[in-house]
Amino acid sequence: MRAIDLSAVSWRKSSYSNTSGGDCLEVSDDLLRAADWHRSSYSNSDGGNCVEVAPGLPLVPVRDSKDPARGALLFAGPAWVAFLDGVRREAAGRAA
Template structure:
């Protein structure tokens, strides 16, 4: 599993946690600050098809519109994203043949 520094992420205890140590869950509302965003190779300089992906988070892959990153991101489980990329690569290879 990939390691990531989550020290800058804000965490808050879930309302389901209790003081006796049971059901302790912490959640983050700003986890994506730790994301290392990169623009897709399919994006172009004239503003078309601008997609950013952050492959550095363990277990999940966020994807967002680079023209409007404040709108948030779609989150995909890492295996689901890998399957998607494999499908795209197979489709491209089939077209090139």
């Protein structure tokens, strides 16, 4: 897993933190903005079928590149690998 630059991420104190400095937890609502997004090689140049993925994180975020503000779906690494393996098997079966 690679490290990501979190310097541009905004953090806020959780509502579960107390005022005496104990039990403090910070959360980020924009963590995925710091991710290194890659557009699928299956995306076309006219804006259709565009999927982006940000590999190398504990969870694999996937989003629509035409509407990144809409958010991302998060997949556990093993589930993402299983999905990709299934897509590859299906593509190989169609090519045969």
